[in-house]
Amino acid sequence: MAFQNVISISGGKDSTAMLLLALERGTPNLVPVLADTGHEHPKTYEYIAYLEQALGLEIQRVQADFTADFARKRQYIADHWPDDLKERGMAALQHTTGIPFLDLAMLKGRFPSTKAKFCTGELKSLPIQQQVEMPLLRAGHRVISWQGVRKEESPARQRLPHSELLDLGIIAYRPILEWSVAEVFAMHHKHRIEPNALYSQGMSRVGCMPCINARKGEFAEIASRYPEVIERVAEWERIVSAASKRGVATFWPARGATDVSLKRHGIHSVVDWSRTSRGGRQFDLIASSEGPACSSVYGLCE
Numbered sequence: 001m002a003f004q005n006v007i008s009i010s011g012g013k014d015s016t017a018m019l020l021l022a023l024e025r026g027t028p029n030l031v032p033v034l035a036d037t038g039h040e041h042p043k044t045y046e047y048i049a050y051l052e053q054a055l056g057l058e059i060q061r062v063q064a065d066f067t068a069d070f071a072r073k074r075q076y077i078a079d080h081w082p083d084d085l086k087e088r089g090m091a092a093l094q095h096t097t098g099i100p101f102l103d104l105a106m107l108k109g110r111f112p113s114t115k116a117k118f119c120t121g122e123l124k125s126l127p128i129q130q131q132v133e134m135p136l137l138r139a140g141h142r143v144i145s146w147q148g149v150r151k152e153e154s155p156a157r158q159r160l161p162h163s164e165l166l167d168l169g170i171i172a173y174r175p176i177l178e179w180s181v182a183e184v185f186a187m188h189h190k191h192r193i194e195p196n197a198l199y200s201q202g203m204s205r206v207g208c209m210p211c212i213n214a215r216k217g218e219f220a221e222i223a224s225r226y227p228e229v230i231e232r233v234a235e236w237e238r239i240v241s242a243a244s245k246r247g248v249a250t251f252w253p254a255r256g257a258t259d260v261s262l263k264r265h266g267i268h269s270v271v272d273w274s275r276t277s278r279g280g281r282q283f284d285l286i287a288s289s290e291g292p293a294c295s296s297v298y299g300l301c302e
């Protein structure tokens, strides 16, 4: 029975530094894995390919598949939705798109948010557990799950132990818990590995683009550098709205608003707000985004 070291790679600085540390130590049985949400920027996919080439290893890709959930949801709609909404709901959920982030939002009839952060678990933790860790356990291996979390990221992470036994007998291991950002980038420099280019383009974190935790300034930056990302999200808002019982679903929740519409609360209005200096219309979710990057104790979102 061999130990298998599963290292979740996001394309961000922390997981990259952790992978470099594992390689530096000569850690055996490395299983680097990317949980692909389908909502990452192309530069992140390019960066994953760069890491594979520069480090001479393969990073396994896993994706959540919601095909069976769509079938269950269609049945639920047929059984429980009002007659005048059934046709729209059933049609919207006829097929998955194959984009995990979008499929999950369609299934829920809403986008994830800082208060309903179901994305990390459904799009990252579960696929890695089901498609990588469980098969290893079934084959008789012990699994060590390397998690690239750092204490200085959030109060919740300050309370995390360096290692602990998780469900299913998986051992969580957090080797860079005490590291500073400077140490993380120093690790890249030491091994002559470039950080993801998105860090030099105004992004404070790398993962989904945009992440539900993105800061106000990041929206203006994304809109100016990558307007196609904003257009993609606007299209997703229309798709998820069709699958929503309410008939409208905005990427950023319009909390407190009584008459929600894509025109007044959709991603384009968030971008307009992000270009204001102080004040402007308030989007409470974004206002709260100065907090921790992600609540995942698995370190799956950076």
Ligand code: SF4
Residues within 6 Å of the ligand: 037, 112, 119, 120, 123, 124, 206, 207, 208, 210, 211, 212, 213, 294, 300, 301, 302
């Ligand atoms: S990167 Fe952000 S949006 Fe993507 S799964 Fe993690 S918390 Fe959710």
